[in-house]
Amino acid sequence: MPQLAAVSQRMAMTPEQRAEVERSAYYRNCDAARAAGAAPIYRGQPGYREAMDGDLDGIACEPYR
Secondary structure: OHHHHHHHHHHOOOHHHHHHHHHOOOOOOHHHHHHOOOOOEEOOOOOOOHHHOOOOOOEEOOOOO
16 A cells, blocks of 8 residues: 555655655656656655646656546
8 A cells, every 4th residue: 555655654754845745856748747757746756746636636657537
């Protein structure tokens, strides 16, 4: 359950810490994140941006449905 551990770790971060982690990586768009093997990107993970989270559910670059 690595995702569960990651979620609990993100919840323990302050908003400033979470923002710093998110800024520690940058993907131009979801295609770039997928090509790098980083997608999906959860809020608090490196590279997450609300601009890439179309439904604002905390998961950017979700798999195509």
